Amino acid sequence: xxxxxxxxxxxVPDLERAIRRFADDFGLELAGTEDVVSAKTxxxxxxxxxxxxxxxxxxxxxxxxxxxLEKRGGGMHHLCFSVDDIxxxxxxxxxxxxxxxxxxxxxxxxxxxxxxxxxxxxxxVLIELVEHTQEHP
Ligand code: CO
Numbered sequence: 475x476x477x478x479x480x481x482x483x484x485x486v487p488d489l490e491r492a493i494r495r496f497a498d499d500f501g502l503e504l505a506g507t508e509d510v511v512s513a514k515t516x517x518x519x520x521x522x523x524x525x526x527x528x529x530x531x532x533x534x535x536x537x538x539x540x541x542x543l544e545k546r547g548g549g550m551h552h553l554c555f556s557v558d559d560i561x562x563x564x565x566x567x568x569x570x571x572x573x574x575x576x577x578x579x580x581x582x583x584x585x586x587x588x589x590x591x592x593x594x595x596x597x598x599v600l601i602e603l604v605e606h607t608q609e610h611p
Pocket of ligand 1: 554602
């Protein structure tokens, strides 16, 4: 079952500059940064009521965000729904014809379990599902 809009992720070419923009110009509070080695991303989280903005940047110049930035120079990268049981949701949606980028959930920020629905399954929008296993900012 989908519980909430967990976050909206924006791919940024300059993480420090984007953090300053969201903190200083937009007045949001930086909850934290985290390098997610499994996803090869550096991330920064800004909570806003009901959800969070996640800035994503390539970790050490590698990973899937590199290609995205080369193609588009930055932009809306994905949205993420939090779910109560990621394996059950993956099975349910696969049964409806959705394709996932991987068959098994991977490990995301804050040791959550994550899976991505192929954008071709959903109007060109990359959709992440997350099952949180611990408290997170
Ligand atoms: Co995400």
